[in-house]
Amino acid sequence: xxxxxxxxxxxxxxxxxxxxxxxxxxxxxxxxxxxxxxxxxxxxxxxxxxxxxxxxxxxxxxxxxxxxxxxxxxxxxxxxxxxxxxxxxxxxxxxxxxxxxxxxxxxxxxxxxxxxxxxxxxxxxxxxxxxxxxxxxxxxxxxxxxxxxxxxxxxxxxxxxxxxxxxxxxxxxxxxxxxxxxxxxxxxxxxxxxxxxxxxxxxxxxxxxxxxxxxxxxxxxxxxxxxxxxxxxxxxxxxxxxxxxxxxxxxxxxxxxxxxxxxxxxxxxxxxxxxxxxxxxxxxxxxxxxxxxxxxxxxxxxxxxxxxxxxxxxxxxxxxxxxxxxxxxxxxxxxxxxxxxxxxxxxxxxxxxxxxxxxxxxxxxxxxxxxxxxxxxxxxxxxxxxxxxxxxxxxxxxxxxxxxxxxxxxxxxxxxxxxxxxxxxxxxxxxxxxxxxxxxxxxxxxxxxxxxxxxxxxxxxxxxxxxxxxxxxxxxxxxxxxxx
Numbered sequence: 001x002x003x004x005x006x007x008x009x010x011x012x013x014x015x016x017x018x019x020x021x022x023x024x025x026x027x028x029x030x031x032x033x034x035x036x037x038x039x040x041x042x043x044x045x046x047x048x049x050x051x052x053x054x055x056x057x058x059x060x061x062x063x064x065x066x067x068x069x070x071x072x073x074x075x076x077x078x079x080x081x082x083x084x085x086x087x088x089x090x091x092x093x094x095x096x097x098x099x100x101x102x103x104x105x106x107x108x109x110x111x112x113x114x115x116x117x118x119x120x121x122x123x124x125x126x127x128x129x130x131x132x133x134x135x136x137x138x139x140x141x142x143x144x145x146x147x148x149x150x151x152x153x154x155x156x157x158x159x160x161x162x163x164x165x166x167x168x169x170x171x172x173x174x175x176x177x178x179x180x181x182x183x184x185x186x187x188x189x190x191x192x193x194x195x196x197x198x199x200x201x202x203x204x205x206x207x208x209x210x211x212x213x214x215x216x217x218x219x220x221x222x223x224x225x226x227x228x229x230x231x232x233x234x235x236x237x238x239x240x241x242x243x244x245x246x247x248x249x250x251x252x253x254x255x256x257x258x259x260x261x262x263x264x265x266x267x268x269x270x271x272x273x274x275x276x277x278x279x280x281x282x283x284x285x286x287x288x289x290x291x292x293x294x295x296x297x298x299x300x301x302x303x304x305x306x307x308x309x310x311x312x313x314x315x316x317x318x319x320x321x322x323x324x325x326x327x328x329x330x331x332x333x334x335x336x337x338x339x340x341x342x343x344x345x346x347x348x349x350x351x352x353x354x355x356x357x358x359x360x361x362x363x364x365x366x367x368x369x370x371x372x373x374x375x376x377x378x379x380x381x382x383x384x385x386x387x388x389x390x391x392x393x394x395x396x397x398x399x400x401x402x403x404x405x406x407x408x409x410x411x412x413x414x415x416x417x418x419x420x421x422x423x424x425x426x427x428x429x430x431x432x433x434x435x436x437x438x439x440x441x442x443x444x445x446x447x448x449x450x451x452x453x454x455x456x457x458x459x460x461x462x463x464x465x466x467x468x469x470x471x472x473x474x475x476x477x478x479x480x481x482x483x484x
Contacts, residue, residue, distance in 0.1 A: 026087065096137060337365070422457045445461065
């Protein structure tokens with residue numbers, strides 16, 4: 001279904017109807033990003049109220065590795081390992097690494113994947129290199145465990161062909177959306193490739209618009225552009241995973257408030273004073289599940305799926321005649337396979353959001369990576385179940401590598417109390433602490449450690465130098481040389 005067509009609630013409605021009709025025990029909602037799981041859970045909690053048990057299970061850091069309070073640890077283990085709630089909201093990492101694990105705490109939830117409706121939101125984000133083991137896992141769970149899976153996205157690869165090619169070729173597959181004649185009603189913006197542009201030129205263009213969103217590929221770029229943009233030009237905001245979930249939510253709420261007031265005061269967006277202009281500079285985290293509406297969007301050249309997702313933030317409510325989504329690139333951009341294919345398609349198609357263009361994009365992606373995909377299989381012919389090499393599977397299968405590290409930050413009184421307890425006792429309420437963590441790469445952690453800016457307590461890294469933290473941007477830019 002197209003971007004901004006209500007996929008999340010439509011898929012949940014469908015899953016509920018199928019669960020009632022076929023006697024399923026639970027609904028498992030699988031999301032690709034940690035950064036949007038809070039918003040999805042909030043939406044479901046508002047929808048269901050007290051009518052359903054909702055369990056959120058995501059990845060930030062391992063409770064098993066850190067928790068020293070045995071009673072609390074056991075309580076969390078029972079809840080998250082068994083997945084016995086009515087609605088589970090989890091991440092792709094948790095879901096697939098549980099299937100290919102060799103540890104009891106991960107495998108323990110496998111039996112509750114049975115008799116379930118499993119929804120894969122943004123299904124196109126299954127990693128290309130691991131598409132074969134991912135699709136094989138879904139095929140076997142649906143075939144052997146009496147479950148059904150729904151693949152949901154605005155940019156759908158040909159999963160019918162991919163499942164037959166890389167998983168079980170006799171799987172039962174149903175296309176729920178066969179009539180695409182109304183898709184054009186959801187097109188609210190025009191995609192234009194403006195080619196190369198300087199950082200200064202981009203900021204000048206964006207700040208001249210009543211409301212604009214700039215989406216770039218790297219956190220470093222987002223931080224730099226935010227710093228370069230003078231506050232006198234507009235009201236500016238920054239979003240990236242350098243920010244904690246707590247700060248991201250707070251900033252997103254502020255953006256929504258500012259946009260709502262702008263559109264109320266200037267419904268036609270005519271003669272908007274410069275100091276009322278709004279510019280948001282973000283990484284790709286804003287592209288999935290974040291309901292914001294801008295008059296103009298600028299997207300750095302990337303994969304077609306990312307560009308179309310960013311476009312979904314342009315004229316999202318359809319209140320304006322037409323929005324403009326400008327695709328740009330900096331001189332420093334090193335184009336990979338996805339960028340090359342996307343740039344080629346912008347030259348071949350007048351409308352890159354058309355189903356035909358999307359199909360060709362994924363066909364090229366998977367054709368070019370076919371050999372790698374085949375090499376990444378971890379299935380082997382085994383004669384007995386006790387000879388399946390689970391340890392080998394678990395070692396090979398990693399949806400995300402170990403290069404990311406979570407760091408806890410004192411953002412408010414609650415987070416200060418949690419971190420104080422962690423420092424004093426070696427453990428704390430980890431589920432609550434997650435929203436006060438940002439992620440960095442290990443090389444960044446090394447630099448912060450050398451500067452004495454972070455310290456480890458009970459297996460959790462905490463930011464010690466408060467000069468490195470700014471609630472608006474996640475980490476203060478004075479520390480740029482140390483962590484970027």
